[in-house]
Each structure stands twice: as C-alpha cells, then as structure tokens.
Amino acid sequence: MTELDAPAGATTRRGTARRARRGVxxxxxxxxxxxxxxxxxxxxxxxxxxxxxxxxxxxxxxVSVWRGFTFSWYAEVLGNDDIQRALINSLRIAFIATIVSVxxxxxxxxxxxxxxxxxxxFAWTLIGAPxxxxxxxxxxxxxxxxxxxxxxxxxxxxxxxxxAFCIPFALLPIRARLRGVDPAVYxxxxxxGANEWTIFRRITMPLLAPGIVAGALLAFIISxxxxxxxxxxxxxxxxxxxxxxxxxxxxxxxxGVNALSTLMLVASxxxxxxxxLLTRKRR
Amino acid sequence: xxxxAPALSVRDVTKTFQTPEGGQVHALDSVSLDIADGSFMVxxxxxxxxxxxxxxCIAGLEAPDSGQIDLRGQRIxxxxxxxxxxxxxxxxxxxxxxxxxxxxxxxxxxxxxxPSAAIKRKVEASLEMVHLSGLGSRKxxxxxxxxxxxxxxxxxxxxxxxxxxxDEPLSALDLKLRRGMQSELKRLQRETSITFVLVTHDQDEAxxxxxxxxxxxxxxxxxxxxxxxxxLRPNSRFVADFIGEANVLTGRLDTYGLVxxxxxxxPRDRLLDGxxxxxxxxxxxxxxxxxxxxxxxxxxxxxxxxxYVGGDIRVEVQTASLTIVSRVPxxxxxxxxxxxxxxVSFAVESLCVVAD
Numbered sequence: 227m228t229e230l231d232a233p234a235g236a237t238t239r240r241g242t243a244r245r246a247r248r249g250v251x252x253x254x255x256x257x258x259x260x261x262x263x264x265x266x267x268x269x270x271x272x273x274x275x276x277x278x279x280x281x282x283x284x285x286x287x288x289v290s291v292w293r294g295f296t297f298s299w300y301a302e303v304l305g306n307d308d309i310q311r312a313l314i315n316s317l318r319i320a321f322i323a324t325i326v327s328v329x330x331x332x333x334x335x336x337x338x339x340x341x342x343x344x345x346x347x348f349a350w351t352l353i354g355a356p357x358x359x360x361x362x363x364x365x366x367x368x369x370x371x372x373x374x375x376x377x378x379x380x381x382x383x384x385x386x387x388x389x390a391f392c393i394p395f396a397l398l399p400i401r402a403r404l405r406g407v408d409p410a411v412y413x414x415x416x417x418x419g420a421n422e423w424t425i426f427r428r429i430t431m432p433l434l435a436p437g438i439v440a441g442a443l444l445a446f447i448i449s450x451x452x453x454x455x456x457x458x459x460x461x462x463x464x465x466x467x468x469x470x471x472x473x474x475x476x477x478x479x480x481x482g483v484n485a486l487s488t489l490m491l492v493a494s495x496x497x498x499x500x501x502x503l504l505t506r507k508r509r
Numbered sequence: 510x511x512x513x514a515p516a517l518s519v520r521d522v523t524k525t526f527q528t529p530e531g532g533q534v535h536a537l538d539s540v541s542l543d544i545a546d547g548s549f550m551v552x553x554x555x556x557x558x559x560x561x562x563x564x565x566c567i568a569g570l571e572a573p574d575s576g577q578i579d580l581r582g583q584r585i586x587x588x589x590x591x592x593x594x595x596x597x598x599x600x601x602x603x604x605x606x607x608x609x610x611x612x613x614x615x616x617x618x619x620x621x622x623x624p625s626a627a628i629k630r631k632v633e634a635s636l637e638m639v640h641l642s643g644l645g646s647r648k649x650x651x652x653x654x655x656x657x658x659x660x661x662x663x664x665x666x667x668x669x670x671x672x673x674x675x676d677e678p679l680s681a682l683d684l685k686l687r688r689g690m691q692s693e694l695k696r697l698q699r700e701t702s703i704t705f706v707l708v709t710h711d712q713d714e715a716x717x718x719x720x721x722x723x724x725x726x727x728x729x730x731x732x733x734x735x736x737x738x739x740x741l742r743p744n745s746r747f748v749a750d751f752i753g754e755a756n757v758l759t760g761r762l763d764t765y766g767l768v769x770x771x772x773x774x775x776p777r778d779r780l781l782d783g784x785x786x787x788x789x790x791x792x793x794x795x796x797x798x799x800x801x802x803x804x805x806x807x808x809x810x811x812x813x814x815x816x817y818v819g820g821d822i823r824v825e826v827q828t829a830s831l832t833i834v835s836r837v838p839x840x841x842x843x844x845x846x847x848x849x850x851x852x853v854s855f856a857v858e859s860l861c862v863v864a865d
Binding site for chain 1: 568569591597600601605606616617
C-alpha cells in the first residue's frame, strides 16, 4: 500500500520544491538523496508486513510461491481448537493484566503527586526503567523468582508477570494527562467546598479518564503481543497466541501462520488507533 | 479601622517554609491584620514577601505554624478548606476544564446541597453579574482570558462567601483589559458588599482598588492604611520606595531641626511630628511632584534627563552627591533641557522622615 502511494506523494512534493526554489532559492529539500532514503526506510519497515498480509491469501501450501487468492487459511485458523484455546488464554491474560495494571498505575500516578519533588523524580525514573530493560532479562528474572518461590508456571504466572510489565506502559498516557492538569484545580475544588473523596470523583477521575482509557488500550496490546515473557512462563496449558505461532513456524511456515499474524496485526492496529483517537479528542 | 467588629482578623500568624537547601524562610513573620467588614483590602508587596502565603492561610490551602485567624469572631485556622466561608479566585483561574461554564459555577453550590432549581437560577444570576449571559454552555477553553477570569469570579461569588480572596487575579491580562477589570471588581465589591482581599505586586493596582492597603516586606506587614495615607505618609524607606517614586535623602536630626546634606536645614517645628522624633541619622522621603526646580545659572544641580511620563514631565537632576527626580504637569512649565543649571527646593510640609 505504501509502495503504491509513494509515487503520487513524490510528484506533489516535487511540485512544492519547484515553487520553493523559485521563491527562496535552493534549500535542503531539493537535495535528491534524502527523499530516496525516506522511501527506503518505509519499504524497510513495511515490506515484511506487506508480505505477511499478501501471502495470507495465497492458495498455495508452499508459502513463497503465489498461486491464487483464497480465504481458506483464515477459515482453517479460526476453526483450529488449539488456536482458539491459545487465543482465549491470551485474551484472558491481557484482560486481567490490563485492568489490574491500570488500577495500580492510576493509584501510583496520583500517589506520586503528594511526594516531595526529589523523591518523585527518582520514583518516575525507577518506574520508567522497565521500558528500556531488555525483556529477556525481565523474563529470566521472573522465571527464576517464580521457580524459587514455587509459583506454578502457566496462565496465572504469565498474568502476574504481564501485570508487572504493563504498569509502566499504562502509566505513560496517565502521567502525560496528569501533567497537563493545573494543580490549582484541585485547590479550587476544595475551596468551593469539596472534600477529598468528592475531588477524586468529580475532578481527578474525569480529568484522567482519557489517559486511563489510552493506558488501558496500550497495556492490552502490549500484553496481547508479548512473546518472550509468556514463552518462559507458559508451562503446561499456558500457551498464548504468540507462543502458539512460534510453535507453528518451528515445524514449517504455512500460510496459516500468515493468516493468524494478519489477524493479530489488524487487532493491534485497531486498538492503537482507538487509543490515539481517545487521547487526541479531549485535548 | 472603625469600631465595628472586623470581618477577618489575623493574629500573630507565622509560617516557615523549608528551602530545598535545608534552610528556613519566614514567609510570614508574626503577621497581624484586621480587615473591616465590607471593605476592599489590598495586600501589596514584591514577590516572595508573604502576601500570597497569608491569602492561602486564610483560604486554608496552607496551615500557619502558629497564630490565629478569625472569621466574624469564629476561629477558622484549624478548619479544613471546604468548611470555610471564604472563596478564592486563583491566579491561573483554575477552572475545571472538563465542565462547562455553568457546571463550573454550579459546582460550589452543589457542594452546599443547594436544590437544583435554585442552582440554575443562581448560575444565571452569576453569569449576568459578570456579563457572560448566554455563555453557560461553553467550555472554559472556548473563552478568552478575560472571560475565563469572569467565570472564576462568578464561580467564587455564587457561593456568597463572607470574604472573597483574589490572588493576583489580573496579572495574566493585558493592560487595557486589566484597567477594565479593576473598575469591574470595584463595582462587584460595592454591589455585593462582600469583603474583598486582593493580593498584588502592582502598586498602581493597589492604589486604584484598595479601601485599605497593607504593604508587605519580607514576611511582615510594614504599613497599613488608606492608599492616600500610605502614599503621602510612608512610614519606612521601603514603603516610600515601593509605592510610587520617591527621592530618599539621608539627613541628620538634631535639636534644632533636620539637616539634609548639601540642601539645607528645616526647623523641627515645621516637620510633621517634628518635636517627637529622636535625634540621629534619618532618611527623608520626598515625592517627585513636591520637588521644584528653578532655572538658576549658579544653581547647585544640573539636569541629566528629561522625559514625558503620561501628562507629566519627569526631570532628573544631579547635585554634588545626589540624584533627584522632579515631576511637574507638562502644560505648566516649559521643560528644562539637559545640561541646564537649576536650583532645587522642596515643599517643607511634604517632607517625610522615615525609618530605615
């Protein structure tokens, strides 16, 4: 899709460049190499996705040879009991991890408001760190901890771990939202006669709501897409959808994998777009 | 202050803040103040002088370390914010962004459990009072700064507080709008006869609005009085400097009178309170409009600057050791030019001996 759009975009941009040259004189935008680089980057980013989506409709059992158009892989994937079980596992984990991590993240964000400045900065850094810690390290650590403390591996263990690593993600939009609120607003509410509970219910929560919804969608998608942590903690009966897909490709890359991946891609795009729209609308 | 009981009485209120470096700042250092019922009190001072802290202590947003605050004879300093019959107009307006203008105004009334029909009437009346009828369904973000300011006022006034506190409410408005809001606030105060306490660092604003002005410096109230009194009879060098422009000269008071360096002697009996003041080095404040300059080829002062300020001419002259500023209405005299020699004289009644 991106490939098809590019030439059309290129002609219009070339038009503006020509106009700019007449006006202000030659600038960086007329330098031809960078435009090529940006097309290359887009191709680099999106070619694999294009491949997955296109070949999910390939009627040939051999993945890399195109024969004709079919929906049959989608029917096969959706009718597979193992896949359904894995999907239910994934959804259950994502659902619980989302709710719990969002509640904790909201409480944390509001709680940190009352901390002294120095402590708060340190706390924010500490909470943000899991975003850049290698996931494999977190996965190994969690596995070691669970084995050590005899937490049985499986769906519940994965849920616990997902709650933990979803918190920093859920926190991102909530915190952004909280930062945009003038602290005098809470004082004004108290001044007008509201006690702490009323302020929380009628001021804090409604103001944070878009951030909380966005945080929830983000947490949901992060949990749903997670592979490494889930793979380490899966145990018997704890197979999630990404873990199942990994199992599928160990045998052979069938068009079924492509169909399943495409479905996950579409779900992710839908959720991310929804989250984006929700945070934008109430600005 | 008259004999009637004050609406608000502040007694020996002290508030200390910790600085991040571990030091202590006396935001309020044993401050006492009586505010008459139905009056317009302005707390004036440079930033960091404690005026806003006092306002927040009255509102309940800050707890004093010691001292007492009474509202109509009832102690309020140990009451939570939401129980006090005072309301605040915040510097940032602090409107609730997720509520409409009408919901913003209704919020405080809902907290008082006013029946909804009465709330509706009151919201309408409040909007009308601040000339915003018909904008009730807008969100705050759809209003101009001046309009938001009016909503904040309407929201606080709708609760009919015993005292309305205003924290630098006009500082975010441009000059012209600010002038308009000044008279608007005066009008609202007269019409509602609610006691207003306004904090500002702008001395013109304080002079224009206050029935009484309390001048703050470094956590203390230096002088309280009517604007005219504070202007004409500053009781300290700080007040003389801070309010309006003043020439502060150093002098010595001895048994016979006041000696001002290089300018002459004023007998004690011609000074206000002259017979009461102890001898010693003093400061003397003279307002620029009380300084007369006369062209004099052998005068001791030389003109160094001439400028127009409003309808006045402001002239700066330099004597052997001092810079003195004079101000006269521009139509009264032909202005001197830079370099002219002049002689300087003061109206003796206007001299004001001030403490350091």
